[in-house]
Amino acid sequence: MGRPARIAAIAVVTSVTLFATQPASVTAQRETRAIFGLPFAEPPGPDTWLLGQVYGNTTGAFAQRRTWYRAGQGIHFGIDFSARCGTPVVAIGDGVVLKVDAREHGSAPHNLLIAHPNGYVSLYGHLLERPMLRVGQRVRRGEVIGLTGDPDLTCTSRPHLHLEIRDRTLSRAFNPHHLIDADWDALMLFGASGRSFQRDLNDPRKWQTVFDQPDIRFGGPLINEFKNTWPRDWN
Amino acid sequence: MAEGLELRKGRQLRRALLVALFICLALTGYVGATSALSAMQSRPAFVQLTKGGCCVQPFFSPDSRHVLFLDKPSRTAPVGIWSVATDAPLSPPTLFTERLGPFSRDLSLALDLQGGQTVIERLSDGRRWTINNGGRSVVFSPDARRIMWAVREESGPFDVRRVEIYVADVDGSNVRLVAARFGGGPLSWLPDSRHLLLSGRAKRDDPTPMLSILNVDVGTTRDLVAVERLRGASLSPDGRRLVYFVAQARDASQNGVYLLDLTHAAPVPQRLNFFGAFRWRDAGRLLYIPLRPGAPGDELWQLDVTTGQAELLIAADAGSPFKIANGDWDVARDGSKLVFLSARDRNVWLLALP
Numbered sequence: 222m223g224r225p226a227r228i229a230a231i232a233v234v235t236s237v238t239l240f241a242t243q244p245a246s247v248t249a250q251r252e253t254r255a256i257f258g259l260p261f262a263e264p265p266g267p268d269t270w271l272l273g274q275v276y277g278n279t280t281g282a283f284a285q286r287r288t289w290y291r292a293g294q295g296i297h298f299g300i301d302f303s304a305r306c307g308t309p310v311v312a313i314g315d316g317v318v319l320k321v322d323a324r325e326h327g328s329a330p331h332n333l334l335i336a337h338p339n340g341y342v343s344l345y346g347h348l349l350e351r352p353m354l355r356v357g358q359r360v361r362r363g364e365v366i367g368l369t370g371d372p373d374l375t376c377t378s379r380p381h382l383h384l385e386i387r388d389r390t391l392s393r394a395f396n397p398h399h400l401i402d403a404d405w406d407a408l409m410l411f412g413a414s415g416r417s418f419q420r421d422l423n424d425p426r427k428w429q430t431v432f433d434q435p436d437i438r439f440g441g442p443l444i445n446e447f448k449n450t451w452p453r454d455w456n
Numbered sequence: 457m458a459e460g461l462e463l464r465k466g467r468q469l470r471r472a473l474l475v476a477l478f479i480c481l482a483l484t485g486y487v488g489a490t491s492a493l494s495a496m497q498s499r500p501a502f503v504q505l506t507k508g509g510c511c512v513q514p515f516f517s518p519d520s521r522h523v524l525f526l527d528k529p530s531r532t533a534p535v536g537i538w539s540v541a542t543d544a545p546l547s548p549p550t551l552f553t554e555r556l557g558p559f560s561r562d563l564s565l566a567l568d569l570q571g572g573q574t575v576i577e578r579l580s581d582g583r584r585w586t587i588n589n590g591g592r593s594v595v596f597s598p599d600a601r602r603i604m605w606a607v608r609e610e611s612g613p614f615d616v617r618r619v620e621i622y623v624a625d626v627d628g629s630n631v632r633l634v635a636a637r638f639g640g641g642p643l644s645w646l647p648d649s650r651h652l653l654l655s656g657r658a659k660r661d662d663p664t665p666m667l668s669i670l671n672v673d674v675g676t677t678r679d680l681v682a683v684e685r686l687r688g689a690s691l692s693p694d695g696r697r698l699v700y701f702v703a704q705a706r707d708a709s710q711n712g713v714y715l716l717d718l719t720h721a722a723p724v725p726q727r728l729n730f731f732g733a734f735r736w737r738d739a740g741r742l743l744y745i746p747l748r749p750g751a752p753g754d755e756l757w758q759l760d761v762t763t764g765q766a767e768l769l770i771a772a773d774a775g776s777p778f779k780i781a782n783g784d785w786d787v788a789r790d791g792s793k794l795v796f797l798s799a800r801d802r803n804v805w806l807l808a809l810p
Contacts, residue, residue, distance in 0.1 A: 265749060267703040267711035267731055305704040378613035380704070404749040406799040409783040410733040411747055416783045417513065422535045422556075425528050429512045430782050430802065449535075451526065451556050453569035456591040 255402035256339060257313035258362055260302065260384050265408060270308060270369075272408040273301035273381050275416070276396050277434025278445050280452055283419035286445055292327070295443040296434070298394040299328075299346070299385035300401075306349050306376035308369040312360045313343050313384070313401060322351050326391065328383050330374060333367055334391075335360060341400070342391060346383035347372045393438050398431040405431055422449040500770050501808040502777050503545045505795070509802040510549075511538075513784050514795045517552075518563055520788035523795050523804060524552055542793060542806055555579060558593070560600035565626070567594060576603075576626065587628040595642070597649035601626050602672075604652065606641050615639040616660050621652070623672045634672045640665050640686070647695040655686050667698075669718065680723055684710065693789075694739035697761060701731070715742075715761055728759065729766070733783070737809065738791040743769075745780070753779050756794075756807075769810050777805045 263269040274281055278296045286295035316337040320326070323334060328346020333354065335343045349370030360366055371380040386397045398405050409416060409431065418429050428434055435444065505514075511525040521542055528535040529549060539552040555566040555577065568575045574587040574594060587594060587603065594603040603624050609617040619641040624631040640656025652670045654677075664682040667689075671677075684707075689700040698716045705711050713734065714725040732746040742759045753772025759765070772778035781799035787809075788794070794807045 265747065267701065268708050271703055303704060305706075373613040375613045375615070378615050404751075406779055406781050407747065407749040407751065407754075410745060410754075410780060411783075420526065422528070425526055425535055426509075426511065453567075453593070455569060455574075455593040456572070 254399050257337075257341075257343070257386070257397075257401045258311075259401060259403050260310050260313050260345065260382060261304070262309065262311050262363060262365075265411075270302045270304040270382075271411055272405075273303040275409070275431050275434075276300050276398055277431060278419050278428045280417050280419050283445055283450070283454075286443055291443070292439055293394060294437040294439075294441045295445040296437060298437050298439075299344070299383045300397050302369075302382045302384065304369040304380060304382060306368070306370055306380045308382075309365045310345055310348070310367045310369055310382055311363050312366050314339075314341075314362045316343070316360055318354045318356050318358045318360060321354060321356060328385075329372060330370060331367070335366070336389065340389055341395070342387045342389060344383075344385040344387060346385070347381060349376075392440075393436060395436050396432075396434045398434070419445060419447070420451040421445070421447040422451055423447070425451070500772075500776075500778070500810070503542075503806040503808075504777070504801075504803055505540050505542070505545050505806050506549070506804040507546060511804060512782055512797055514797065514804045515786045516788045516793070516795060518561070518789060520790040520792060522552070523806065525549075525804070526556060540804070545806065553579065558595075560596040561598050562600060565596060565600055567596075576628075585628060587624070588631070589622065589624075595645065596626070597645045598647050599649040602645075602649055603628075604642055604645065604672075608641070615665075616657065618660070619656060621654070621670075623652075634675065635670050635677070638662070643689045644691045646691070647693070653689070653691065653698070655683070655689070667716075680718065681716065681725055683725075688734075690734060690736060692736050692739050692742075692761075696739065699728075699734055699736075699742060713744075730757065733785075735785065735787045737787055741791070743787060743794070743809075770807070777801070778807070 261270050265271055274297055276297055276299060282290045282297035290297060312335055314337045316335040319336040319342060320334040322331055326332060326344060331348040331351050332344060332346045333352045345367055347370050349368040352367040354366060369380060369382045371378055373379060386395045386400050387393060421427055505523055511527045514523050514525045517524055522539045523542060524537050524539050527538045534554050536554040537552040538549040540549050558567045564579060566577045566579055568577060569591060572591045574589055574591055575584050577584045589605050592605045594605045596603055603626055605622050607620040616638045619637050620633055621635045621642050622631060623634045635654060637654055637656030638660045643653040643655055645652060650671060650673055652672055654668045654670055656665050664684050666682050667680045669678045684705050685702050686700050687703060689698060691698055696719050698718055701713045702710050713728045713731055715728055716723050716725050730744055730746050732744050734742055734744040737743050740760060740762050742761055744757050745754050752774035753776045756770035758767045758769050770778055777798040777800050779799040781797045781802060784797035786795050792809060794809055796805055798805045
């Protein structure tokens with residue numbers, strides 16, 4: 222191996238190591254960062270699961286920016302996967318159970334947080350029942366860790382899984398579309414809602430695909446309080 | 457040994473015949489007998505319309521000759537609906553209108569929100585008037601003479617929230633409550649501008665939501681079919697047929713994509729042989745893209761809803777721009793073209809439909 226090649230190899234190893242230990246803001250290509258799997262073992266479809274509301278400044282999140290999504294700077298800070306109540310949810314990566322039913326992180330009625338060795342934490346929300354796992358327990362990628370539920374507790378209203386990816390301090394949420402290995406373009410073709418993003422008419426190209434949605438800091442100021450926006454801020 | 461020689465001769469003969477057949481087909485320009493062969497042998501006509509990663513949610517002008525999108529191409533340019541002619545690909549977009557819509561179907565009227573009030577503007581002369589509906593968005597009837605809006609309950613499970621449906625003349629007069637439903641709501645105007653397609657429960661404790669057609673003039677309702685978890689309803693351009701899908705129903709055998717003949721007195725949903733995204737090409741042809749996550753490119757199929765025959769129009773490979781991003785695709789009203797945002801380069805591409 223020549224010197225330039227060695228330097229390049231060292232640089233790659235160094236950056237991979239940094240990636241693995243320090244969740245960064247969304248600047249890298251998704252191909253190099255899709256380190257997790259989907260939270261379901263089954264493929265998508267009408268009998269299993271479909272993509273619901275995506276991460277980011279969706280029109281739905283904008284409408285609820287001062288209420289439901291206020292804590293996440295006004296955007297939908299996770300991905301919703303539509304699925305019938307009772308659909309098995311799997312861990313998106315190897316890790317250790319960090320919290321069970323941590324109400325302070327929302328996503329009622331039940332949630333689960335898994336800490337991953339690469340520094341990320343995955344949060345699985347709106348679970349049907351308290352997961353049968355204990356804090357500190359190791360889980361493997363693909364292992365069933367809970368069942369999907371419904372935040373309205375009826376299983377007929379809006380049953381879905383809410384999945385977040387946070388940093389170890391739990392104070393930041395990252396765009397999971399960069400971090401989960403999935404064909405998001407194909408998944409975006411299907412479903413009925415949560416597909417379009419709110420426009421800032423001063424910069425209408427900003428945040429218009431799932432891949433350019435911003436990371437957020439919990440408790441930070443709203444980032445989508447646009448003065449001039451589209452769709453209009455209808456009642 | 458002799459048998460081996462005969463076999464070899466036979467193989468050589470078959471190979472020679474195949475080569476001769478291939479040459480004949482190439483010379484005569486013959487395209488395959490099956491639809492799949494047709495799609496793969498004829499090169500689809502993809503044309504790149506925009507560059508620089510511009511722009512999302514493209515849609516066709518009513519005359520099908522322009523592709524429109526909301527944009528602000530430079531810091532000094534106005535925000536508005538910008539246009540690229542379908543016969544002038546990669547030409548600099550031109551400003552179509554500074555009004556953003558939503559628009560009436562013929563683009564003669566635009567909707568706006570001003571000081572918390574819903575405002576309609578007639579684009580031909582700039583005349584504007586206010587709709588007294590509490591600053592809610594409205595949907596224009598196809599003839600642009602009426603408007604409709606919904607008032608939704610703001611709490612409780614979504615599938616049983618009360619939705620009130622109001623209709624008025626386009627000038628804001630003659631406001632009336634025409635129906636109420638629990639869950640669901642108005643899906644679409646029918647082309648005659650006198651009927652609305654509704655979903656939802658008539659009473660909060662009804663077991664299953666109902667798909668219905670409401671005559672807004674006389675207030676009568678015709679129930680079509682009970683459907684649990686109806687999604688993605690799309691009316692054919694002539695209003696005679698509806699396509700929708702059902703997913704994650706309690707009874708899994710109900711999941712799928714369905715076609716409903718609305719002209720039938722008691723229509724029976726016909727389950728279609730695919731699951732995927734769909735758009736109407738015209739009154740008799742439905743375009744669809746099957747759900748195939750991980751596939752290098754999208755497949756575009758066409759279903760003749762009068763005969764039930766499906767035809768593969770495009771089978772894109774990894775080198776093709778036909779991998780749709782953002783769920784953004786639209787079909788020209790004349791049925792001749794399709795526009796989409798490509799996942800390859802995030803630009804807008806045009807496809808002349810075979």
